Amino acid sequence: MNPRERWSLLLIDELPDRPPVWPLVTSFSASVAGIDIERYCRDPEALATSQIKAQQLFGHEALAVFTHVGVIAEAFGSNYIYQAGGLPELNKPVLESAANGRSLRVPDPAVDGVLPAYIEAMRLLYEQAGDRLPVFGFIPCPFTTAAGLRGINDLLTDLLLDPELIHKILGLATEGAIKLADAAMRAGALPVLVDPLASGSVISPEAFRTFALPYTKRIIDHLHRYDLDVTLHICGDTSRMLDAIIETGADLFSFDKIEPEQIIHKTGNYIRLVGNIPPHCLLESSKIDIGEATDKLARSGILSPKGFVISTGCEVPLHCSPEKLHTMINRGKQALYPQRSA
Amino acid sequence: MTTDNQDYSPRQIDWQQWHQKYLDLPPGLIEETYYFRHLGKHNWSRYLFPPSTFVPYGQKLLRELRFDNSEAALRLWGFTLSEWERIYRARQNGMKVIALMGDIGALAPLVYSFPGTVAFYPDCLWWTPFMMQSWELFDEAQSAGLGEDCCFVRAALGGFRREVWFPRPDLVIATTGATCDDLAAVIAGIENLGHNIHYFELPRRSNIADRYQTGSDEDLIEFLAGEFQKTAESLATVTGTEFDEKRLRNSIVKSNRLRDTLDRLRVMNASSVLPPIGALEMIFADFSALSSYGDPDEAIRVIEELYNEVASRTSFGMGYPNRDVRLVWATPPADPSLLCQVEAMGCRIVGSEYLINQSRPLLETGSDPFTALAKGLLNGSLMGSSNYRADLIIREVENNFADGVVISGIYGSSHCPWETGLIVKALRSRNIPVVSIDVSPPGRKREQAQSLNRLKAFCEMLSAKKSAKATRSFERVPHAEESAL
Numbered sequence: 001m002n003p004r005e006r007w008s009l010l011l012i013d014e015l016p017d018r019p020p021v022w023p024l025v026t027s028f029s030a031s032v033a034g035i036d037i038e039r040y041c042r043d044p045e046a047l048a049t050s051q052i053k054a055q056q057l058f059g060h061e062a063l064a065v066f067t068h069v070g071v072i073a074e075a076f077g078s079n080y081i082y083q084a085g086g087l088p089e090l091n092k093p094v095l096e097s098a099a100n101g102r103s104l105r106v107p108d109p110a111v112d113g114v115l116p117a118y119i120e121a122m123r124l125l126y127e128q129a130g131d132r133l134p135v136f137g138f139i140p141c142p143f144t145t146a147a148g149l150r151g152i153n154d155l156l157t158d159l160l161l162d163p164e165l166i167h168k169i170l171g172l173a174t175e176g177a178i179k180l181a182d183a184a185m186r187a188g189a190l191p192v193l194v195d196p197l198a199s200g201s202v203i204s205p206e207a208f209r210t211f212a213l214p215y216t217k218r219i220i221d222h223l224h225r226y227d228l229d230v231t232l233h234i235c236g237d238t239s240r241m242l243d244a245i246i247e248t249g250a251d252l253f254s255f256d257k258i259e260p261e262q263i264i265h266k267t268g269n270y271i272r273l274v275g276n277i278p279p280h281c282l283l284e285s286s287k288i289d290i291g292e293a294t295d296k297l298a299r300s301g302i303l304s305p306k307g308f309v310i311s312t313g314c315e316v317p318l319h320c321s322p323e324k325l326h327t328m329i330n331r332g333k334q335a336l337y338p339q340r341s342a
Numbered sequence: 343m344t345t346d347n348q349d350y351s352p353r354q355i356d357w358q359q360w361h362q363k364y365l366d367l368p369p370g371l372i373e374e375t376y377y378f379r380h381l382g383k384h385n386w387s388r389y390l391f392p393p394s395t396f397v398p399y400g401q402k403l404l405r406e407l408r409f410d411n412s413e414a415a416l417r418l419w420g421f422t423l424s425e426w427e428r429i430y431r432a433r434q435n436g437m438k439v440i441a442l443m444g445d446i447g448a449l450a451p452l453v454y455s456f457p458g459t460v461a462f463y464p465d466c467l468w469w470t471p472f473m474m475q476s477w478e479l480f481d482e483a484q485s486a487g488l489g490e491d492c493c494f495v496r497a498a499l500g501g502f503r504r505e506v507w508f509p510r511p512d513l514v515i516a517t518t519g520a521t522c523d524d525l526a527a528v529i530a531g532i533e534n535l536g537h538n539i540h541y542f543e544l545p546r547r548s549n550i551a552d553r554y555q556t557g558s559d560e561d562l563i564e565f566l567a568g569e570f571q572k573t574a575e576s577l578a579t580v581t582g583t584e585f586d587e588k589r590l591r592n593s594i595v596k597s598n599r600l601r602d603t604l605d606r607l608r609v610m611n612a613s614s615v616l617p618p619i620g621a622l623e624m625i626f627a628d629f630s631a632l633s634s635y636g637d638p639d640e641a642i643r644v645i646e647e648l649y650n651e652v653a654s655r656t657s658f659g660m661g662y663p664n665r666d667v668r669l670v671w672a673t674p675p676a677d678p679s680l681l682c683q684v685e686a687m688g689c690r691i692v693g694s695e696y697l698i699n700q701s702r703p704l705l706e707t708g709s710d711p712f713t714a715l716a717k718g719l720l721n722g723s724l725m726g727s728s729n730y731r732a733d734l735i736i737r738e739v740e741n742n743f744a745d746g747v748v749i750s751g752i753y754g755s756s757h758c759p760w761e762t763g764l765i766v767k768a769l770r771s772r773n774i775p776v777v778s779i780d781v782s783p784p785g786r787k788r789e790q791a792q793s794l795n796r797l798k799a800f801c802e803m804l805s806a807k808k809s810a811k812a813t814r815s816f817e818r819v820p821h822a823e824e825s826a827l
Contacts, residue, residue, distance in 0.1 A: 001504055001505070001506055002478060004400050005504060005506040005507075006506075008399065008400075008506065009506060012386070012427050012430050012431070013386075013434065014430055014434075014509075016506075126398075126402070127402075130400055130402055131400050131402060131474045131475060131476030131478060132476065132478055134398075134400075135398070182361075185361075185394060185397070185398055186358060186361060186394060186397075188397050188398055188402070189398060190398045190399075225364075225365075225369070225372070226361075226364070226391060226392070226394065226395045227388065227391045227395050228395065228398065
């Protein structure tokens, strides 16, 4: 069974031989390939080559195109700084002044910002390995894009003081995300919606319901019209917003700081789960501890009724030790479903 | 299933265009188009989706095909491409999964007479490496000893070994006797995997040849009817349901309804002034006669809607322009893109011999149902002599006024080169232009280019010949003055 086949079974409610093992190997692959981050973000061949190289080295079971959470905001006109040794950072949001909102144009993934390179990387990966590995295209959700358009501090202030403005921005960000998701699909990629700033560590469950849920749901509804399986990733602690997350209609939820048993108990009958070795473990913990943590996660994960993917809670850190990632992946692959192993 | 947004002008579009056009469909229509209706409406059973839905799941070849722009064709594509999931959903809902191998359409009516069953053909997995542009299934078969000296049907063995492409069948019914050598090797490999196999014996090829010439085949019919009867007993054991003759008669009626619609569809496609539908839609419609893609009731709806679309186009004289060369295609191309390629060369497919002749004739309804199934099976393309198959092709050429024949051989097949040679000889003896090509495995671009060049030369030759003939006819028409004299 190859990774493509394993995922295919998972998505039609069949248990494969074991859960797919897919730590979120994104920009870390640039480190593996010795490519600097700016080139990784702007050069589709560099990104695709890095992903393939990392996958060949570690054997994880999907390819991912993700550079930074601001790709849509950047295409709208926000300015990001690319710096050596780290991920791009927001420098000047395009809506630094609220009055700019009127002049925004929804970016076209074929021409604006780094989006053409982003989509081309998906196409290249699909062309090279799409028959045996799923290719995931990461799409920033509207709330996270809004943070890139307005700046996180102003956004959080406006949620209370100027919600009307934020809804307008979110509407535009949703259109941008739908266009990007559509382009990703046409490049052969399955969409992963990422909303790190809609985390319970940043906003309240009420704010999530008001400012994140409806817009994310709109994107998922669009993709469901085409019958695509959609993964939603939200970092941090989302334990108090799980009901709303299920309401988005996502088919898989990639979770971070929640006990696996807790989330499986609460949501496992409704949604496939993807998680959640903490990324910092891959930096700080010993290989022995990582192996044990993966075993423990797998023991819980295989009990998740709708299926489980052994993963990390967030992106694999840029400076992760390869040996530790190897340990996690190899141990994850030993988790057989009881029905199959019998 | 026609909506106000229907584009009535027939044309072929690519997957990106379908992706865009798909947004015009009303959501209600998508929700109401689902399979296994007896199980109620579920999200998983909807299937009216465009080719772009299947691309991210690895169906890479869809990016290179051309699709008809009608909703009826979209429905056919969605139904065909969702077959593998449908078989899994059948099992999840307690249905018995029956794999049929080698009979190519003859056994499905019997299987479907047992309630709660779903039939499928692992043989058809031979398309998968081409659709996915992948060697995965071939490599898997190779690891079990079937390499490139075996035809593409070896992908079925790869599928059985992977245990992903279909659920483990409750029963495999496989032909033996006058079945092709390569398929026999595949079936032997499957038996080694421990599957529950019921063997269905096809009478010896030499016998068939004799009987075909003499027209006397009563003992063969009796033998085959006995084989069907034994198969019914195996199915009764597996399903826990007694065989019921009335149910088989009903299943035959249903099968006939599909076969009859397909027959009328073929006639209409060939006889219309302009081609009203693409060759790809026609081949996948034709193959619905094998196992109804897992849902006989829904297959009838899908094919009848396609027929209605074609009938409507034909009645208005609508179709694709600039397809003047009329071809008969023999042996189904494992690489379906070849059909699009010849269409792009100005050809249309007006007849076919896709090795599924036993799935075409209407089954008798007044006689003993096992005898009816036996008689249908005796029409089998591969059971008869090569001359029989050549005659089938010649009949298609003559009935459909074809300009030439394309035979797409199967690379590595043990029998095809021999049979193709005989068929080519038979066609040439009748002055029927013919080209035979080997379908190249996925990724073999140099070999593919060579085949395409040969096809192109053949089509150009036929086109030139046709133009010259038309010119000569025109020149022979006397001018008015000359006539007066």
